[in-house]
Amino acid sequence: xxxxxxxxxxxxxxxxxxxxxxxxxxxxxxxxxxxxxxxxxxxxxxxxxxxxxxxxxxxxxxxxxxxxxxxxxxxxxxxxxxxxxxxxxxxxxxxxxxxxxxxxxxxxxxxxxxxxxxxxxxxxxxxx
Numbered sequence: 001x002x003x004x005x006x007x008x009x010x011x012x013x014x015x016x017x018x019x020x021x022x023x024x025x026x027x028x029x030x031x032x033x034x035x036x037x038x039x040x041x042x043x044x045x046x047x048x049x050x051x052x053x054x055x056x057x058x059x060x061x062x063x064x065x066x067x068x069x070x071x072x073x074x075x076x077x078x079x080x081x082x083x084x085x086x087x088x089x090x091x092x093x094x095x096x097x098x099x100x101x102x103x104x105x106x107x108x109x110x111x112x113x114x115x116x117x118x119x120x121x122x123x124x125x126x127x128x
Contacts, residue, residue: 001064017044017055032069
């Protein structure tokens with residue numbers, strides 16, 4: 001499974017979607033962000049058990065759907081250090097490979113099965 005994305009757009013969705021990653025010191029799964037590709041949309045989400053955030057971007061050139069967790073800190077640092085504008089990501093069974101014009105780097109990923117689903121809130125519902 002593969003997708004290509006502009007560096008600036010990817011950083012924006014990663015930084016927004018990872019706001020709560022690593023803020024809960026009791027549950028290690030919350031150190032990660034969940035990254036999902038479904039129907040041409042890439043979603044990055046994080047939670048600390050009390051608060052949650054999702055960030056989404058449309059992707060027109062992905063090959064397949066996927067769902068995994070990754071620690072965002074090293075990924076964000078590495079992407080910021082690149083001069084490339086377009087990046088290619090390939091998801092393998094236990095890693096995410098980031099390809100750019102000078103080479104590639106591999107990041108460990110985990111299964112998202114244990115990551116909690118963030119509930120959808122109906123915009124028509126009023127909470128008092």
